[in-house]
Amino acid sequence: MEEPAGVCDDERVNRSRGQARPSLKDVAARAGVSPRTVSNVVNDFPYVAADTRERVRTVLDEMGYRPNAAARSLRQGRSGLIGLVVPELDSPYFGELAALTVRAAETRGWVVLADQTDGDAERERRMLDGMRLQLVDGLIFSPWALSPAELRGRVDAVPLVLLGEREPGGLMDRVAVDNVSASREAVEHLVGSGRRRIALIGAQPNLPNNTAAERLTGYRAALRAAGMTPTPHLEMPVEALHRADGATAMRALLDHDPPDAVFCVNDQLALGALRVAYERGLRVPDDLAICGFDDIEDGRYSTPALTTVAPAKEQIAERALDCLAKRLGPASVSDPYRDIVAEHRLVVRETT
Template sequence: MPPGLKDVAARAGVSIKTVSNVVNGYVHVAPETRARVQEAIDALGYVPNPAARRLRGGLSGVIALAVPDLRSPYFAELAGHVVAAAAPRGWTVLIDQTDGRGDRELDLVAGLHRHAIDGIILSPVATPAAELTSRHGVPSVLLGERNSRGPVDHVAIDSVAAAADATRHLLGLGRRRIAVIGAPDRPTAVTRQHRLAGYRTALADAGIAARAGFAVPVGGLHRADGAEAMARLLDTGARPDAVFCCTDLLALGAIRTLLERDIDVPGDVAVIGFDNIDAARYSMPTLSTIDPHNERIAQIAVDLLGERLGERPATAPPPREIRVEHRVIARESTLGRPPRRR
């Protein structure tokens, strides 16, 4: 059994009430007593029970959002949508990033649930959902692609189907030598595994064999990674006539390399990305992409969390899997520029 208030009180030589006062941040505790209790909490690894705290004091009106990388426009825009969806409920959103590392995901969740938050929206990368959510009693909603159902509500698009649709868009334009930038470089890159699978499915359905060397792995998902991956592909002597990139940032980097080498986009190589970030509408050329409906994902996640917070455990439904529809947005990077009007 995990340590409780009684264990901390015994180690610190104080009453259970004093430990409760320290845990709940009451100011009328002597500094030396507070320090002794905190030492006992740290030594025992005591974690306050947030469910019990909510029963005693009601909801705090604060939720948390944990995402892999706030430098990514996709996650920055997602965070903005979550804040906007939470505002009508009067909720404050605490936002932090995990860097996509398993240890960081576990540490962050452990740290978040010590605070008086009502629920967590998570976008895990490296840690199984069951391991994350089993460590705290806070209602949670998971975002992003996963390989199996988990113990809590989950909202995501079908990345396999979306990647297949992106590849079919290129096929529909008569492209046949289609490469993919963003192939997974590690087993935990589940999202990229799904998008690679979708790419391969579309090629197979069209009777086109996947070419050796046309699936280019990346170590990151930013513009520099896309530019470097495109350069590596071209340096092998490969000459694709189209590229599906697993994120918009990878696509923007890939286009930069193509243009630097005097390869016309989309005349010589058509490029499509994934995420429909705001920058995709203003790049030169504008970027064709998959729109995952980020705003809808955020709204559904907040709504699911709100339902959990308003339900009693005995009547709560089982974990729900929500699939959000996607769409292909065709722009200049695959269609070319429209003719100028005189």
């Protein structure tokens, strides 16, 4: 480790590894001012003479100074990073959500650190308790396998916003659509178009995941409201919420007890089901109606195009960031936790 030598004026542009990046001190030495003054220039502090500012700016440019994020973070106690933890980044819904979150965070000067848990409880725990919590100013977390009790038990001081999942103690901020109402509307739409044997794909009896459970609740409510009786064997459980699982469930349904409509708890399942309908030679929507949830882009271009429930994803991202911004503000501690309901709407396309 050697000194950057202050006066070194050889510009090594194409060198594989230039010397260490200049610090405030290096710039200060070159500009003939104190490090503190350079800091004042960098941070646009008011009392800096115009010519000094000019000169320092020039040197800053020359030397290609960039603030050291670690030092800043250490000094100010803020990193400007927020964590986004979702089950999987490669599922369309979470991909879109991640994109929207990154975009929205950018306008607030935040950088997003994205992580996925693959729906694994252990990994979810690690995200909530692990070291990287010391790295982010706040966390947006979409739980999957972790029970609400465990969520409540977390000790950390970092502001946390839950997506989708409600934490029963009311001890955390949360943003989600009204899954029960939304599902109910969707299924009522199926009922309204004359369907009588309406199945559901996507029950997850062994997971504490509220989202699927709430959508199941809405489905049942719609059936009952129409004078039908929810039938257990029309409620298809799935391992995961991918296309393959939707396909498997659809095959099982068709083999045993063909319905005239399926409500799927997400679009991926619906697209899997749609594919199976095609394989079996069923006409959609004539022989079988299909409705999904999430309004992922794939569904808009499937053949036929998928009817679905569209949650206001931008709103979800924005509101989640709002929550964090509020918690990171001055009055953070005392504010009551919020349960924000994002909008949704039923988008009727060609599968119903």
